[in-house]
Structures are given as structure tokens and as C-alpha cells.
Amino acid sequence: MVDPFVGKLSMFRIYTGEINSNSVVFNANNKKSVKLSNMYITKGKTQTQIDKASIGDFVAVSKLEHISTGDTLCDSKNPIILAKVDYPPSMENTAIAPLLKGDEEKISNGLTKLMEEDPTFLHKMDFETKQHLIYGMGDVHLSVIIDKLKRKFGVGVKLIKPKVAYKETVRKTVKVEGKYKKQSGGRGQYGHVWLEVKPLDRGTGFEFIETIFGGAIPKGYIQGVEKGVRAALQEGAIAGYPVTDISVNLYDGSYHSVDSSEIAFKIASAMAFRKGVLDGNPVLLEPIMEVEVEIPDDYVGDIMGDLNARRGKILGIEPEKNMKKIKASGEGFAPSATTTIEKFFPLFFLFSILFIISSKSNSNSGIKITSAPPAKPASIAIQPVFLPITSTTITL
Structure with missing residues (x-):
């Protein structure tokens, strides 16, 4: 647990033997030795410092590193791991946002510390929806977490309904052309690709392959083609959602010895990919x-x-x-x-x-x-x- 005055407190029960305030114990779970410092017996908000503890005592130790909830501390000469508690999974989730701009880092640090003391609580960033999500056992549990965050770390949050990330995909195979051409005296831009876009099984994700034959597109520009496809993949074509379960094959194209560049092929492939999704019987x-x-x-x-x-x-x-x-x-x-x-x-x-x-x-x-x-x-x-x-x- 996190105490606003003492800092991190690790609480444990002694099953056998005895320890004192400068004992070195072995964490059998991560194979690391840790030295105990100040030990306390806690009664509500009152903490009484002690020098020694024995069988049956519940003890709190401050600033104990490399320890997680459920770990077993023992003698390194006789390591043992006690069965961990089987915690129930999280039952509810919601999104949060800071009440004050610039509090994002404080919120993340505070929630991480609360997550260390509560195995049924979880927080993470959803990079698809750009939301900060918290998970708990229910409304009351999440309310307690938010109250602790404000009381112990001095930051407030507001609750937001979580968003759901849709995806896009195609249902038929199509062949499409993409050409980007800007030539008006001097060095211009030229990129020309032919792509085969086809659906994959659900859950497959995305694959890019190239079957260029005869040097239609130099190897140095193929990376630009893949970059263009991957960029367009994230933007979708019918509703702006990422495209998934799709295969893209670069099988033909052409280039200009002077005007072609990686950026030109990147633009051309993005144009072709969007057309391929729209022509490929897209679905949400x-x-x-x-x-x-x-x-x-x-x-x-x-x-x-x-x-x-x-x-x-x-x-x-x-x-x-x-x-x-x-x-x-x-x-x-x-x-x-x-x-x-x-x-x-x-x-x-x-x-x-x-x-x-x-x-x-x-x-x-x-x-x-x-x-x-x-x-x-x-x-x-x-x-x-x-x-x-x-x-x-x-x-x-």
C-alpha cells in the first residue's frame, strides 16, 4: 500500500520463524534478496515501530523494493513459494480524463502505485481510442480508486464512457492501380504501382508481400510502397477506422529514372490501397x-x-x-x-x-x-x- 507520509508500505504475515528490522530475506518468486528496514505494527491509522516480529504477526515494512502482492519471502537457504491467492477478474471498466490539464503523468503514476497494492485493479492506455481506461470489480471499487487517487496523490479525474474501436475490411479480391505524377520541368515526382488487395481470415491482421518481376520497380522503392500502404491502413476508407484482415501484394508498376522517389511511391501506394478497399466490397x-x-x-x-x-x-x-x-x-x-x-x-x-x-x-x-x-x-x-x-x- 502507499502511505502519503511514509511512502510505500509492504504488509505481510509471518508463518514460521522470526525477523528483525535489519534482516535480509529472499523473494522466492523473483529470486531477489531484499533488506528489511523500518518495521511497523499497524492499528488503523496508527503505526508503531518495532524491532522484531515472529510467527503470526502482521507486519508492515517501508520502502521494500522488488516485492509484489502475493510474493513469498523466506530464507535463501530454504526457498519456498506459497500458493498465490486466485483473485477474481475485473468486472467493470470506464474511461477517465484529468480535471486539470497537465495532470496526466501524476494520474498515471498514482494509478500505477494503486495497481501495485490492489491485484483486482488495472489501468492502461488504449492507443486505438486514445483513452485512459481503468478496470475494477464494480462501480464502488472504481469510486474508491478515484477517491484514493485524489486523497493520496492530489489529482482528480472525471469519468467518460469508453469508446469502442471498429475495424474495416474487404470481402473480395481486387487489383488496383495507383499513379502519382508531377512533371512540369526540372525534377518532378513519379510513382506507379499495381496492387492486389484480398481478404484474409478473421484475426489474421495484415500482410504485405511483393512479387515484382523483371525490375518493374527497383528494390529501393518497395519500402516506400509498404510505408504508404501501412499509413493508409490506419485511416481506413469507408468510416476512418483501421483496416484489418487484409493482404496487399505489390505485383507490378513502373518508375522514372530521374523523377521517381520513395515519397512518390508512398503516395501512389496509399492512393491504390484506398481504391482497393473501396472496390473490394468493404464492410465495417x-x-x-x-x-x-x-x-x-x-x-x-x-x-x-x-x-x-x-x-x-x-x-x-x-x-x-x-x-x-x-x-x-x-x-x-x-x-x-x-x-x-x-x-x-x-x-x-x-x-x-x-x-x-x-x-x-x-x-x-x-x-x-x-x-x-x-x-x-x-x-x-x-x-x-x-x-x-x-x-x-x-x-x-
Whole structure:
């Protein structure tokens, strides 16, 4: 934990033996030895310094480096690793922004220190949506984190709804030409490429290959072609979202011995790539999450209705003792005493699902969410296409 006056405090329980304030202990998890300094017994806000501690004592030590929550400290001559606590996954996430400009670094440093003391808390930057995300066990947990951030580190944040990052891709193979030509006396610019753009399987990402034959484009300019394609890849062609699951093959083109340059081929290839996406029967992809909900039979009907309204697709229902387990994905549902529901859902509809399921089941439910391959939205009319969101994996 982080104390605003003492600094970092590491708290542990002694299972065997005894230690004093200048003992050297061995961290069996990372194989590093650390020297203890000031030791304390804590009672609420009161900290009493001690010189020695033995079996059963709960002790706090200040400024202990190379230690993480769950590590085992022992004698280096007899190393042992105790079983770690199996912490539950984060249940909810939200985006944050600083209340004052210039506080970004203080916020990041403060959250990192809070993450060290709380294994169920996580923060990270989503570079696709340009948002700072925090993950926790629920609204109350995240509220406590934000309060600690202000109280211990003196920085405030405001909550923002997370964005979801769509992707673009193509559905057919096309061959396209890109030519950039500026020749008006003196040295000009000339770049000319032919690209084959074709779809790949979901989750493959992007590949660039070249099959130039006979020196149609010198090797020195091919890097410029790839740079142009990769730059255009990030900007998309139909809605400004990054393009994925696509292969680009540079198979032909031409050059000018005087006017050609890397930048000319970069521009030409970007032009060709955008045309290839538009001609390749483009489609928007949305992040899809696999959801597993465990609920008492009495609440199955109400919760199934809500999940169906979010375009859930039933994967299976497993009856369990007094419960039902429903697995779902992204488009339909069916009931079954506890039930586990497994379903696929568009990520856009999942931001409020934890609260809805908890309230409709009187907090007598469990939910687990993992990522699945992205898919085309069932209906653009019911999807706010131009609202960016995030494709990061979230486990609730």
C-alpha cells in the first residue's frame, strides 16, 4: 500500500520463524534478496515501530523494493513459494480524463502505485481510442480508486464512457492501380504501382508481400510502397477506422529514372490501397465478446429478454444446481434452475450489462466476458457506426 507520509508500505504475515528490522530475506518468486528496514505494527491509522516480529504477526515494512502482492519471502537457504491467492477478474471498466490539464503523468503514476497494492485493479492506455481506461470489480471499487487517487496523490479525474474501436475490411479480391505524377520541368515526382488487395481470415491482421518481376520497380522503392500502404491502413476508407484482415501484394508498376522517389511511391501506394478497399466490397467490423452468465432459474426470463435486445446469439445453456449457465455470443437467446448463458455480443452493448444483470437478479449472478473475433454488424441502422469504441479484451 502507499502511505502519503511514509511512502510505500509492504504488509505481510509471518508463518514460521522470526525477523528483525535489519534482516535480509529472499523473494522466492523473483529470486531477489531484499533488506528489511523500518518495521511497523499497524492499528488503523496508527503505526508503531518495532524491532522484531515472529510467527503470526502482521507486519508492515517501508520502502521494500522488488516485492509484489502475493510474493513469498523466506530464507535463501530454504526457498519456498506459497500458493498465490486466485483473485477474481475485473468486472467493470470506464474511461477517465484529468480535471486539470497537465495532470496526466501524476494520474498515471498514482494509478500505477494503486495497481501495485490492489491485484483486482488495472489501468492502461488504449492507443486505438486514445483513452485512459481503468478496470475494477464494480462501480464502488472504481469510486474508491478515484477517491484514493485524489486523497493520496492530489489529482482528480472525471469519468467518460469508453469508446469502442471498429475495424474495416474487404470481402473480395481486387487489383488496383495507383499513379502519382508531377512533371512540369526540372525534377518532378513519379510513382506507379499495381496492387492486389484480398481478404484474409478473421484475426489474421495484415500482410504485405511483393512479387515484382523483371525490375518493374527497383528494390529501393518497395519500402516506400509498404510505408504508404501501412499509413493508409490506419485511416481506413469507408468510416476512418483501421483496416484489418487484409493482404496487399505489390505485383507490378513502373518508375522514372530521374523523377521517381520513395515519397512518390508512398503516395501512389496509399492512393491504390484506398481504391482497393473501396472496390473490394468493404464492410465495417465491430468487436464481439463471448459472454457467460450464471443466474438462478427465477430470473432467466427477464435477463434473457435484455440480452436478446442487445443482439446476443445463444451458444448453449447448461442447467446447474439451482442455477442455469447460459453461453452467448452475438444474436439470439433461449432459456433453461441456475442457468449459465453463453452468448456473443457486440462490445458496444456490454458497457451497461453488468449493472442490468446484477439488478435483475438481485445481485445473485455471475458473469464472465472474453473477446471473440470481430464481425459485421447485423444492422447498421441500429449501430451508431461513427461513434468510436475499443477492441481491447475485457473480462468481467
